[in-house]
Amino acid sequence: xxxxxxxxxxxxxxxxxxxxxxxxxxxxxxxxxxxxxxxxxxxxxxxxxxxxxxxxxxxxxxxxxxxxxxxxxxxxxxxxxxxxxxxxxxxxxxxxxxxxxxxxxxxxxxxxxxxxxxxxxxxxxx
Amino acid sequence: xxxxxxxxxxxxxxxxxxxxxxxxxxxxxxxxxxxxxxxxxxxxxxxxxxxxxxxxxxxxxxxxxxxxxxxxxxxxxxxxxxxxxxxxxxxxxxxxxxxxxxxxxxxxxxxxxxxxxxxxxxxxxxxxxxxxxxxxxxxxxxxxxxxxxxxxxxxxx
Numbered sequence: 001x002x003x004x005x006x007x008x009x010x011x012x013x014x015x016x017x018x019x020x021x022x023x024x025x026x027x028x029x030x031x032x033x034x035x036x037x038x039x040x041x042x043x044x045x046x047x048x049x050x051x052x053x054x055x056x057x058x059x060x061x062x063x064x065x066x067x068x069x070x071x072x073x074x075x076x077x078x079x080x081x082x083x084x085x086x087x088x089x090x091x092x093x094x095x096x097x098x099x100x101x102x103x104x105x106x107x108x109x110x111x112x113x114x115x116x117x118x119x120x121x122x123x124x125x126x
Numbered sequence: 127x128x129x130x131x132x133x134x135x136x137x138x139x140x141x142x143x144x145x146x147x148x149x150x151x152x153x154x155x156x157x158x159x160x161x162x163x164x165x166x167x168x169x170x171x172x173x174x175x176x177x178x179x180x181x182x183x184x185x186x187x188x189x190x191x192x193x194x195x196x197x198x199x200x201x202x203x204x205x206x207x208x209x210x211x212x213x214x215x216x217x218x219x220x221x222x223x224x225x226x227x228x229x230x231x232x233x234x235x236x237x238x239x240x241x242x243x244x245x246x247x248x249x250x251x252x253x254x255x256x257x258x259x260x261x262x263x264x265x266x267x268x269x270x271x272x273x274x275x276x277x278x279x280x281x282x283x
Contacts (some may be wrong), residue, residue, distance in 0.1 A: 092245075109245055109246060110245070111244065111245040112243035113242060114223070116241070117258060118253045119254055119258050122249045122253060
């Protein structure tokens, strides 16, 4: 009887846990000192402050001040506060005043704050 | 009273005839205003403020430029502070502020010092920041050698 009781409780705990993981967004934060050569991929959210040579892909990407990406950045929503040298592709792109961009930008909606330094080709696609 | 009145009338008529004969007062405001529905084709230089709500084709040089939401411009424009809310096809050269509003539709080359773009604006083309060192791909030694070789071959023939 005691065993049966405990096995009844366990699923309850498990379902609560499952429910929590379903409702929360997987958020990855990569700090300043991280250096990546290769590709970085996530299904939800990346806060990136490091250096990357290669590709970065996610649903939402925040390239923080001081970050540097040489290569390709692909996401639904990208906020750029750092430096990018390469191709950027997103539905929504927010370029902040601290951003420095060189390369190609493919977008559906773009928002640029003054102060940013952009030397790039822009491609609008609906 | 009657005499005075006639005198006044004479004076007035004199003034009126003077006004008709004299040319209109010079406009020193250096302002260009192209209303909606108006089409202009040509070159505008030395203007201080230019407001375009109509269609302007050609070259526009003005300190302040406003291409309003109904306005359309095609050609080259250069100025200090430029605000785009309408259609532009061509080259934009801004020495200080360039503001692109959400109703703007730009195709071409944009050279700017400070740029602000509102969410919703469409830009198709090249952005160049003034003051940035533009990267030119240097001619590699191989290409020079190839050129020399081809020249030599031509001279041999």
